[in-house]
Amino acid sequence: MPVDIQRIEMDQLACWRIRHDDAELVVAEQGAQVLSYTRGPGLPIIWLSEEASFVRGQPVRGGVPVCWPWFGDLARNPQAIQDGFEGSQPPAHGLVRGIDWTLKNSYSDVDGGTLEFVCADPNALPDWPHAVEPTLTIRLDQRLHLSLASHNRGDTPVALSQALHSYFAISDIHQVTVEGLDGRPYIETLEGWEQRKQEGNLLFTGETDRIYLDLPPTLSLCDTGAGRRITLETRGSQSAVLWNPWIEKAKRLSQFADDAWQRMLCIETANVMSDMVCLEPGASHTLSVSIGVEPL
Numbered sequence: 001m002p003v004d005i006q007r008i009e010m011d012q013l014a015c016w017r018i019r020h021d022d023a024e025l026v027v028a029e030q031g032a033q034v035l036s037y038t039r040g041p042g043l044p045i046i047w048l049s050e051e052a053s054f055v056r057g058q059p060v061r062g063g064v065p066v067c068w069p070w071f072g073d074l075a076r077n078p079q080a081i082q083d084g085f086e087g088s089q090p091p092a093h094g095l096v097r098g099i100d101w102t103l104k105n106s107y108s109d110v111d112g113g114t115l116e117f118v119c120a121d122p123n124a125l126p127d128w129p130h131a132v133e134p135t136l137t138i139r140l141d142q143r144l145h146l147s148l149a150s151h152n153r154g155d156t157p158v159a160l161s162q163a164l165h166s167y168f169a170i171s172d173i174h175q176v177t178v179e180g181l182d183g184r185p186y187i188e189t190l191e192g193w194e195q196r197k198q199e200g201n202l203l204f205t206g207e208t209d210r211i212y213l214d215l216p217p218t219l220s221l222c223d224t225g226a227g228r229r230i231t232l233e234t235r236g237s238q239s240a241v242l243w244n245p246w247i248e249k250a251k252r253l254s255q256f257a258d259d260a261w262q263r264m265l266c267i268e269t270a271n272v273m274s275d276m277v278c279l280e281p282g283a284s285h286t287l288s289v290s291i292g293v294e295p296l
């Protein structure tokens, strides 16, 4: 079946939809945010909140928000990243989630379709005066491939942290495990940002908000309830954030049903803390993840 690429609208947001075989991907120009990704009928691969709103200037809950040029709370980032921001109220997860990116290129071939976005509005980031424009290449073939590239065109070094904040759809949080973390160090942000070591695979029994470091290139999300394994093959990243808000935090989140914590899990391919990116003048860095699905 030929690859079909269409511009569509989701309420206030201009979006692009790629259909290929039984897969469908929707990406908003705002934030270059993947909103949904499905393959055949049944459980989606990427989760989009039932309460998501598609409003200009507001990040959508679910999909894959791009966190850039810092991840999370700026005050928790290494000093060199904090020093790059000259404003007074840094938003969580950086500056590009709620602004329009430009579709620079789109094309299809026999194997799939590709969208290339650039965040190039020179007035968009007045409090972050650095000559780095991120580009996000999104390719759908038998897998979903996301590549976030940063190129320092200025004449001073630039430090940044970032994440492809992927929300995965799951059958039930009690029936999933994450493989590939065994023996790796992590920062337990819910208990004083203590550094700990993972023993075995990760299971979920409560609120989880951890930064894993020194990671191997592949992590897997094994979902026995759905009978499938989602694999994340990364490049340019050795850190990931594992997040589930559980019961109480779910009630405080925007665009999030009280019980939605049971149906989603974030595995965020990242460059955070000691895995931050330092770009010398003229240097580039690319953070990539390829997301595949296989039956158990």
Ligand SMILES: O=P(O)(O)OC[C@H]1O[C@@H](O)[C@H](O)[C@@H](O)[C@@H]1O
Binding pocket: 072, 092, 093, 165, 209, 210, 241, 243, 253, 268
């Ligand atoms: O509500 P936001 O800004 O999209 O953030 C959602 C979550 O994003 C995760 O990456 C953080 O680790 C969590 O602490 C945070 O709650």
